[in-house]
Amino acid sequence: MDAIDLSLVELLRGNARLSYAELARQVGLSAPAVHERVGKLESGGVIRAYRAEVEPEAIGLGVTALIGIVEDSGGDADDVLEAFRQMPEIESCYFMAGVESFLLKARVGTIAELEQLIVRLNRTPGVASTRTGIALSTKWENRPQPLTPPGA
Amino acid sequence: MDAIDLSLVELLRGNARLSYAELARQVGLSAPAVHERVGKLESGGVIRAYRAEVEPEAIGLGVTALIGIVEDSGGDADDVLEAFRQMPEIESCYFMAGVESFLLKARVGTIAELEQLIVRLNRTPGVASTRTGIALSTKWENRPQPLTPPGA
DNA sequence: GGCTCAGGTCGATGGCGTCCACGGACGGTG
DNA sequence: CACCGTCCGTGGACGCCATCGACCTGAGCC
Incomplete structure (x- = not known):
């Protein structure tokens, strides 16, 4: 490098x-x-993929939501994760410090679909509660930041 | 289409x-x-860009944080936005429903840099308070979801 | 019918991707 | 010091690709 x-x-x-x-x-x-x-x-894993960045509205994904997940005390985080992975609406998944173990970014077409997603999340074994915030608009996303060589 | x-x-x-x-x-x-x-x-704006997806750690950006912003009652959202835009660490910026008007995803090299960023955010005119969550690990990010034609 | 236009195929050509053989810089070893 | 791998680059060759222009075809409309 x-x-x-x-x-x-x-x-x-x-x-x-x-x-x-x-x-x-x-x-x-x-x-x-x-x-x-x-x-x-x-x-070497530095470049993971090449992706076209698409206007989500143009492909029928106009609703963006950020969802915090509080885990069940008895649940297994790996099982929860696996369940999330099966849900294609979940574009990103972060394991967080704090009360909410996971933060999910989800993209769906309509509020009705979002509702269904939240219901499914709450039914998932290991999930104690969810907290959903809706993005009214995306100002920007995945903006590449200028690279400063490590140690500059 | x-x-x-x-x-x-x-x-x-x-x-x-x-x-x-x-x-x-x-x-x-x-x-x-x-x-x-x-x-x-x-x-036509459907495809916005083509980007290589890079392992953040490999380019010295090992710390990911999600930051909620509560706006000052007197502030102008456009000015706040413009200030955020000047901060290259902020990769994504969503305008949210709820008490926290903005949710930012920031990527920095070290916790010290994150601290500096938070200080700068709190000093920004129009920002009343911030709430920062640190991502301990990114399970996945920007996963493309299979396309269902609008109306399927 | 005949015009027009959108959106496709085909063919040509210059540039690009990719393979290979070759060569210089560097570091460890007799 | 001379020697010799190894690494990393260059240059040439060759086939495929991007891209342009000419032509074709079907739908919609006078």
Whole structure:
């Protein structure tokens, strides 16, 4: 992970469809060299995926909610997690410090679907209670921040 | 936005670096046709960006926090928003229903940096108080959910 | 019917991805 | 010091891909 790798990561976070030739020009290496570096970043787990970022409303997912989960004292966190994983509406899942063990970001089409999701969550074994906040609008999301090399 | 557009979006959400030729094979059109469709999806705002998804720890951003913001009664939400926008640590920003007007997802390198960020947030004009939760681990994030055509 | 337009296919061409052989820099070893 | 792997890069070659223009086809409308 040197400065060139960092530049490549930053370039690809900004635009994942840049060609290797273009990346090569930007970092001052040849295309095969860049190809190899990016390959190593991928297989080394630094780059996890390349994703198109889509306007959620355009694909019928207009409702965003953030849901805090309080765990049952007797429950097993792994089982709860597995149950969450089965629910495709849950886009993100964080294990949190605090009373609410999990924070979920969910995306659904309608408030009715959100209601159904919350019911399902509350019925899930290991879940004691839920607390839902609705996002009225998303100002921005997953904005890449400029990379400062570790130790700068 | 027909079924083919939806497939293209779904394919690109899964892997943004697919070639037009490969997309064409998957949806059963010619490459130029796919090229034109994807171009329209981009310029129509359905596809907002293509991003590489990076392991945050690998680029020195090991601490994830979710911060709720209570607004000052006298403040202007736009000014607050603009102040948030200037803080690169804030990756996502939702305008919420409820007492806490905003929910922020922030990513920093160390707890010390998080402390500094919280101090800056509390000093921001228009911000009455903040409430910070720390993510101990990210189970998953921005998982694309299977697309169901609107009305299915 | 015949016009027009949207949206597709086909063919050509220049650039790109990717494989391979080669070469210099570096560090450990007789 | 000379020697020799190893790492990491370059340059060339070749086939595939992106992209443009020309043409085709079906739907909607005078």
